[in-house]
Structure formats: C-alpha cells, structure tokens
Amino acid sequence: MSNIEERLEARYFDKFLPLIYSKSFGQRLIDSSPHQLRTWESRTGKVAIFHRPPPTIKEDAFAKPERLGRVIKQLAVCYRKDLRGKVALAREVLRTLFEATDNVAVAFSGGRDSLVALDIARKIRPDIPVMIVNTGIEFPESIKYVRQLAQDWNLNFYEVKPKVDFWKLTGEQGIPVAGRGNTTFMRDLSNKADVKLSNSCCRRMKETPARQFYREHKIEGVITGLRVSESLMRKLNFADYGALRYSKTYNTLIAWCLYAWKDQDIADYIQKYKLPLNPLYNMGYQRVGCWSCLQDMLYKDSRLFTLQKQHPKLYDVLIKNLGDEMMRLYSVWADIEDFELDTKELEGLYRPCDFVMLEQYRKENKKDSRTDLLDLEIENPS
Structure with a gap:
C-alpha cells in the first residue's frame, strides 16, 4: 500500500472523509500510487482524493463485510458523542467540503433533519444558497413554512419546480410503492395486481430540477440532512462512500454532515436553538415530503x-x-x-x-x- 493510500485509509476510518489538496500537489500524490485512485476536481483548482470503495461481493466475498464492520465500529464511537460533539462532527464535514470548493448549496426539504443541517451551515456561511424543490405535490403547510423561514432567516433562497406533472407521470410510468431497493417485491406485486409501479417520479420531479439548478448556478457541493441511522440501505451506502462523496446524479460533491446524528440529537438541537419546525410534525406526520407519495402505503405506520x-x-x-x-x-x-x-x-x-x-x-x-x-x-x- 502506497503512502497516499495509507493516508486515505486512515482518514476514512477515522473521519469518513476524503483528503483535499491543491491540484498540483494532489496530482503528484495520485501519480505516486500504483493503483488508480478516485478523485474529483473543483473549478478552483482543488482536488478531492477518496478512499476506494470495496470490490463487489463477486470479486471479494469478504471485503464489503470487513469494511462495514470497521465503519460500524467507528460509527459507534461517533454515536456516543454528546450534542456538542455531534455538531463538531458536522462542522468538520462542512469544513472539508468548503475546503474543496466555494460553490456550495444546501438542499432543503422542509424537514427537521435538513433544517438542522441548514442551521449549522448558515452559521458558517450566512449567504449560502438554499434550494428546495417544489414538486407541486408538497403540503401547503410546507411551502408556506419554507417561504416564511427564508424570509425570517434572510436566506439566499431558491424554489425550483419540475417540468412534469405527478399525475400524468404516474399514469405513464407507474406509481411509487414500496421504496427503492425493493425491486423484486415491486415486480411481483406489480404483476399480480396488474398495476404499473415505478420510482421515476423521484428522479423526474426531484433529482432532475435539482440537477438543473446545480448546473445553472455552478454548484459543486451540496449539503444534505441525510443520516446513517435512518435505514439499512443508508448504512450500507455510507460504509462504501462515507460522509463526503461524489454524486454522478448531480455531478457534485454530496455532504452527509449529520451522518452520526440520532433522532434525539435532532430533537435536542432544535430545542436548544429554538428552531421553527414545519407545522406538519405537530399534526402527526413523521415525514413531510410529497403528500401523494405511496412509498409507505403497505406499512402500519403509513x-x-x-x-x-x-x-x-x-x-x-x-x-x-x-x-x-x-x-x-x-x-x-x-x-x-x-x-x-x-x-x-x-x-x-x-x-x-x-x-x-x-x-x-x-x-x-x-x-x-x-x-x-x-x-x-x-x-x-x-
């Protein structure tokens, strides 16, 4: 293992972050490695060098489980930190992102997780662009809430919309049921019920307008409120790519600054700093996305x-x-x-x-x- 690879591994399993260097120095390190390294280059001449994700199970049956075990062990250390420690972890992810590029935005959903991420980010950079995708099927309370928040916090706020209609899209492509990562279940359910199922609405109505916004505004880094503890799929994804990774979908870096936060951490932060919550939570909703989404239709807590x-x-x-x-x-x-x-x-x-x-x-x-x-x-x- 070369020196740069040793540094990448140490950085990853300690902080889950890449190394950031100037383009010239970073290139010398890249050239010194006998293996092809995963890199990303900003418009400002910085380069991010990433620890390589593990090979597939077919290529090496033990690599992914071994890596997951190491990640879970370090996550356990992060989980035990108090709120102050969790904020410090979040700020370190953001500092690394800002070191890589100045062209950063917050992807705001109107939910409590992205609210916390937004608050931490704006305390570092008050004028940071904040973008929300209004799909046309957002709750009226959510739209009113985010617009009022943008005014009260004097945010550099952008509200973008898709060019497609949800009802027309579901009629053509199918309706979203069961969530991503459940392909086999969806296919069998679709065949037996004779109903077209598809998750294309998320791609067409959320990802596409967001990607267009990032391209038009030359955004190179995106701050999210994604957390590892929310699902098994996110934990597996995090083990492979960490807290700051490159997204082909958006052609940007994506920051999971709240990766180690639990539900109670989110609640404690909101209470401590008296952040205004989306009113939907007080109405009993646990998720505040599109009101017509059927992803959790077949769950008792739908x-x-x-x-x-x-x-x-x-x-x-x-x-x-x-x-x-x-x-x-x-x-x-x-x-x-x-x-x-x-x-x-x-x-x-x-x-x-x-x-x-x-x-x-x-x-x-x-x-x-x-x-x-x-x-x-x-x-x-x-």
Missing part, C-alpha cells in the same frame, strides 16, 4: 393514515386519481384479491385497525408458502 385525518380533501384527490390501483395493490398484498373488491371498499379497509388485522390475516395465509415473494420483508422507505 403516512396515508395521517393524511386521511389531517388532510381529507387531499386524500380524496389521491383516491380519485389512484384509488383503483391502490385497491388492487392492497388486495394482492393482503391476499384478499379473490373477493374482487373495488375502490368503494378501500375507505373501509384501509384504516390503521383494519390494516393490522389484514396484516395478521396475510401472515397466517403465508405460513405454508414461505417462498412467496410477497412475504419478503421490505425496508421502510425514508
């Missing part, structure tokens, strides 16, 4: 149950547009498709208490068919 109570008019719009597809998906998932239920029955069946009973009914029916693809556990989307 946001749709809160939508029924808090925003019945929006829920009615959802049923009017996608009720038939929802009923077919629900029937197949619950193993009650033989009853040939239609959209009218959905209102009586898709309720928290009925969901729990149908979930139990489904499990009992699956006991003798454990290989059925619909009995696979799927990861709750975040």
